[in-house]
Amino acid sequence: MSTSASQLGSMDKRPKKPPACDSCKARRVLCHPQPGGAPCPRCVEKEIVCTTTPVPRGRPRKNTALPSSSTGRAHQTIPSLVLHPQPNFGSSADCPELSPEFVAHCFEGLNFNPLFQHPLIAVTSIMSDLRTVSFQLHLLPPQSRVLALCSVACGSLFSFHKSVLGHGPHPESFLDNDFFSSSPDLLGCGVRRARAYRALRSEALKAAWELGIILLPTNENAASCYLLDLMEQTDQMGSAGRPWATGYLAHARALAPNWRPPSGLPWGGFLWIAFLMYEGLISARSRTPAMITAQDQLLFCGPEPSLETLLASLEYSANDPSMTLLWTSMKSYMFNVTTLARQLLDEITGDFARSSPLSEAAVLNFLNSLSKLHSILSLLLDCVDMFTTTTPGMTPPADANIDALLITAAYGVCHGLSGLALPFYRELQYRETCGGGAPQSERTRGRLQALRTQAHDMAVLAGRELARGIRYMPKVHYAPVHWATIRAWAEFVVEDADVATEGGAPLDPENARDLETFADELKLLGYSLDAASTPEAFALIERLEGHVNRAIVTMFVPAIDDGANTGQTYNP
Known part of the structure; x- marks a missing residue:
């Protein structure tokens, strides 16, 4: 009897089974918790994070005071989590001392x-x-x-x-x-x-x-x-899913109500519009689903007028613009670029759009929008030239805050048009080369070829504006995240130069200047990124500089032959 009693006593003292993990609990399946905080077998099999949220038991404590914040923002504490399995980030033996x-x-x-x-x-x-x-x-x-x-x-x-x-x-x-x-x-x-x-x-x-x-x-x-x-975007092998971007946007949506001032107007409206445009253009360039929704634009920026209204306003004030008009017009311009980036993916370049024959109506509408964007961009840059005192390409003085802001904004609006025009043209080029959808009649193919030609002409204009925008920036600027964009444009302009100079035709001086701008930008990006030093990048830079050198020779050889200084002046 005593032996049985002692056995029963030892059974009563066995440790309780740990609680089920969150994943097994949500799926209502039996969980097998592991000792030492190791992940359960089901989570290991599915390769997901195994977390266990403790459930408070017993009666709640009375008169529990909530912690307050002197800054008006709620303090949050991170729950006790064990993240398994951890990804392999590689060795950090080369890490500099964080002095x-x-x-x-x-x-x-x-x-x-x-x-x-x-x-x-x-x-x-x-x-x-x-x-x-x-x-x-x-x-x-x-x-x-x-x-x-x-x-x-x-x-x-x-x-x-x-x-x-x-x-x-x-x-x-x-x-x-x-x-x-x-x-x-x-x-x-x-x-x-x-x-x-x-x-x-x-x-x-x-x-x-x-x-x-x-x-x-x-x-x-x-x-x-x-x-x-941001660092992932500098990588040629960056994740298409962009988990960190998904995370920061989800956090921003949750936190946004805390950022709105008592007036109820969106906080940091201009900067938010600029960065939402940047996100939209990344999706357009990479043909990945748009991360920015129409609700995001309204939440962070508020409503903005349409392209038609914006163009009419700028044309009306073209002879007597104000700084206020310039800033508000830039906001509206970038807001509309973000909307068009989403439209491009939904109707023309996205995976779902590619599953159907190309919509001529969608292409014509988008061409019309790009034409309006180009007109607005030209008017905006004219205003920037009126209000800045710094020569494009030169570093603004330390106290010239307005000049620095306007120069950065000028590059941003140039980036907006170019970030839409090139993916649009490349998609029409792909559709014409690889097809897409049902077989087309000769007449339909002819119409689509005409549309592609119009898209190409718009891309040429957008590339010229992007080169102009780069020249607005100081000689020293740091934007390595734009590596993929600048490389894509360099490939486009050099392809165009190859066609234009077939048979020994001379290259237009303005085109030569643009090619030199893109070559210099690729080399400047090489200061930050080793991607610019690959054999492919070297070859691209050499092709760009080859066209520039031939253009210089073509422009000055006639002057030598004639024995007079009659050649064109080339100002790099």
Whole structure:
């Protein structure tokens, strides 16, 4: 009897079975929790994150006071999560030492990158937090530490610090015009920095994963997700699904009500419109589903007038424009570009649209919209020229804030038209070459060929405007995320130059200048990215410069032959 009693007692003392994980509980299947926080077999089999949310038991405590925030924003705490299995981010043996001096240096470089001025980053207190702890990352709270790591990784794309570029040639400052304009070592810098940049990015990814920033919407987590996606866009092998972009947009939608001032007007409207346009153009370029919805545009920016209304307003005020009109017109322009990017995917280039014969009505409507955009862009750039005092391509003075903003905005609006025109033309080119849908009659093929020709002519105009927009920027600027866009345009303009110069025909001086602009931009991007140093990129730069050199020879040889200075002047 005593033995039986002791056995019963030991059975009563067996540990209780741990609770089921969230996934098994949601699917109402038997869970087999593992000791030590390891993932359950079902989650391992399905390769999903195994999390277990503790369920509070017993009566709730009375008179529980909610924590308040002196800043008016609710403080949120990250739930206790175990993320399994963790992805393999590779080795970080090449990671530079995150000394306060190196961290401050990387943040200084970010001041020269317009993409770091995102409203998501502006709403955080990362800069004041860093100064408070003297740029010592280990003293920051967890979410701020992840954001700082992501920022340092982004900043390393522009850094000339010894721990990033080593002992080779490098600029003396972030505004070293001599080095960035004429140094033959630009492409080598991108190759030399690759190891350190990827190691820093790996550290940021690991920290973000361990903290679970993609699961909890806070200002810091949203900004970190944005920067991780920004770095992914610099990769040629970036994820088509863009999980970090999905995360930061989901966080922004959840947080947006907290950002609206008492007036009820959208917070940071101009910047939000610019960055939503940027997102729309990424989707248009890569033919991936649009991430920005019409509701997002209204939530972050509010309604804007149509292209027709905007064009009429600019034409009416063309002789006496105001700065207010210029800014409000730029907002409306970028808002409409985002809408057109979504329309392009839905009706012409998207996977669903490709499953049906090409809609001529959709193509004609889009051509009409691009024509209006081009007219509006020309009027906007005329206004920019009236209000800026800085010569395009020159760095604005430190106190010329309006000039710097207008120059950046001018490049942005040029980027808007070009970001729509090239994907549109490439799709019509694809449809004509590879077909798409049911067999077409000779008459239908002729109409589609005529539409493709119109789309090509619009792309030529858009490429010229993009080159003009690049020349608005200072000689030293940092936009490595535009690598895919600039390369695609360089391939288009050089293909066009090949056709135009068949049979020895001379290249137009303005076209030669545009080709030189794209070649210089590819080399400037090579300062940050090793992608510009691949054999394919080298060959593309050589083709561009070959056309430019032949154009210069063609323009000046007649002057030598005639014995007089009658050749055309070429101003690179």
